[in-house]
Amino acid sequence: MKKTIVAATVALSAAGFLGVWLYEPGPLGSETVAVAAPAPSSSSADGGASEGAERTLDGSVESNRYGTVQVRLVISAEDKISEVRLLQRPTSGRGVDAIPILQEETLTAQSADIDTVSGATSTSESYVKSLQAALDAR
């Protein structure tokens, strides 16, 4: 069951990713992207990589009117796709070799032990009310 899910996710992610990436379509042509040697990799979904370690999964070489594309997925220890790398990409279009897959969470509030605060606090009015002002006053 898990294999099916991973394979389906691979297909969906690659499709979604190319949708974003082919935002600037260009003429035909392709190049191979230098990518560091993969960690012990499973070249197919049933490669038997042990759980608990990051692993990679290479897609097939696909050609269409935009050029030739081959993707490598980096799959985290939690079995989630953490990055899509391009082993081959068209010579034009976006100049990226990899795009991370973002983790999705629900917004939560916390009051934590911190040294400083990052946030748009560009006026003295917003600064006075900010956590940063409280930290500076310590």
Add this chain to the structure above:
Amino acid sequence: MNRVEQVMGLPVSVDVRSGGGLAGHAIDGVFGWLREVDARFSPFKADSEVCRYDRGELSPSELSDDLLEVLSLCDHYERLSGGAFTARLPGRRLDPNAVVKGWAVQRAASLLLAEGLDVFCINAGGDVITSGEPEPGRAWRVGIRHPERPDAVCAVVESSGGAVATSAEYERGAHILDGRTGRPPAGLLSVTVAADDLVTADSLATAAFAMGIEGIAWVASQPGCQVLVIDAERQVHRSPRLRLA
């Protein structure tokens, strides 16, 4: 030693944890530099270099190397963002502030390092540069402001020798506009970028915020940065490699 001053229209906090008695003098130098930048590059001061250039009183060949560097950074991020980020909105005066802030504060950090001070945290209006560790074995803990609650954070990022910038509109009165439309962007509550330097972090955060929803995938694909984006649906989108505390 910690000091806060209002400069370049921003509350700026400089917290230096090394150098002992040297720190006070070095912090004087930091604020002196930031006041100099304000005088030279403010779009709100009629006699600044930026305003004189904008009015045509200076030709490009008469500009300082510093302003040329800032303008070339503006052009770089304008191209990279497809025009969403711009220092030249139609009908408005030249405003390179979005780059000037990160550039000036990054240079301020190098002033401290040049004095041999290597443990510090500078916070300029919510944009942060860190160096070293405040305690052995512990990175600086940078809270990311909750977009709807000034008294709370929504994440804590670890940083030692890097920059963290957040772009947002917590209060009404939009100051970030989408350069492609000239209108305030919609779809995002805040964009935080962690990178090696503040020019990169601040410019990418501002550009992504200006782009709206499409800025999420765009900023995540930029090399050398980790992001935490909160959209208007209160969904958090986070790079897997962002260093959370």
